[in-house]
Amino acid sequence: MNTDVSPESFKLNVEEDIFARFVPTETTRITSPAQARAYRWTAAAFAGVLAIGLVQRFTPPDLAHWHYILQRLYYIPVAGAGLLLGWRWGLTIALLAGGLFCFTTANVPGSSDMLDRLLECLVFCMVGILTGTLSDRERERRSELEQAKSKLEQVHHELKLNFEQMKRADRLSALGHLSAGLAHEIRNPLASIEGAASIVRAEPDNPGRRSEFLEIIQIECRRLNSLLAHFLEFARPRLPDFTLVGLEEIFDSVSSLASHAVRDDRTKIRIEIPPNLPKAQCDPEQLKQVLLNLVLNAVQAMPDGGTVVLSAAPGGRDVLAIRVRDEGAGVPQEHLDHIFDPFFTLKEAGTGLGLSVAHGIIDQHGGSLILESNGSKGAVFLITLPLRQHGAQ
Secondary structure: OOOOOOHHHHHHHHHHHHHHHHOOOOOOOOOOHHHHHHHHHHHHHHHHHHHHHHHHHOOOOOOHHHHHHHHHHOHHHHHHHHHHHOHHHHHHHHHHHHHHHHHHOOOOOOOOOHHHHHHHHHHHHHHHHHHHHHHHHHHHHHHHHHHHHHHHHHHHHHHHHHHHHHHHHHHHHHHHHHHHHHHHHHHHHHHHHHHHHHHHHHOOOOHHHHHHHHHHHHHHHHHHHHHHHHHHHHHOOOOOOOEEEOHHHHHHHHHHHHHOOOOOOOEEEEEEOOOOOOOEEEOHHHHHHHHHHHHHHHHHOOOOOEEEEEEEEEEEOOEEEEEEEOOOOOOOHHHHHHOOOOOOOOOOOOOOOHHHHHHHHHHHOOOEEEEEOOOOOOOEEEEEEEOOOOOOO
16 A cells, blocks of 8 residues: 655645635534634634735835834734634734735835834734733633533522422422321311210110210211311412401401400400501401401410400501410420411310411411510511502402
């Protein structure tokens, strides 16, 4: 096999390689708009330097001021190549400009000597390198920012996916707790009903015992019905019917209803509303349900008596703050994170759905229901309620 390469074939290969580098073909396609712009700016820089050199070449030698202007015009393609293409291309264009400058001004009368022309070429190179270096640094920083942006977007996407997974897991966990709580609450009345029915069946000839256990069956059936009603309110709360109402009317109604549950003269319900309190857009019946539940809980939390304070005040811009404060034992620290959980209760006869339903109602009103700290005595439930509802008439 002959491996000799003739000078003609070597020259042809070199020319094809150069052509492939600068002229896209089927095998060297431009792969991005940035690369296309780089080709265009490279061609423009070469064309600009050659055009200036050509004009200077044919400018009459006696027009020294025009030669001076053309000499300064070389800086435009040199600086442009450095800024747009980097220091390597800036240096390349500077060397080309310096060579053309030395060649075209060699025979101009009164022009600088060779040393001055070489120094001018050195300045061309310095301008090309300096502008190119600054441009390269700016591009590197921009690239770093783009990479950081890309990483942040990726992290944000991953966090969003993780958050959705956590929400899904939280919903499944809540469903599990809800099912377990409902099963537990239903099991106790059913056990009582089954036991009472067994005794009634075992002692059919004892009217006294029969009446007693039939009453137990009725009580437990009512308890089951109440439990299921609360559960349906929690699981499928109705949409609020927003109306513009004053809190004085709602507070008076809640105080009147709650007073029937107060059987001790030592327990008082006090209403505190400042004058000219603006009206709120809410569902009055649902808000009464929430406040009555909180007030009754407060009354039950004070077996030795005390004062339940039902108050309202402006809570900020377009927001009302409603507080229900008692003087009971308060909520233990270990239970603070669970008081709004379904079926969580500290009362022996409670269903554990009252606060969950109340929390859902206030959430549908665009507000919030939280338990505030009341020092070492009692508890304070805070309701923040917007004065106007979005989309409400």
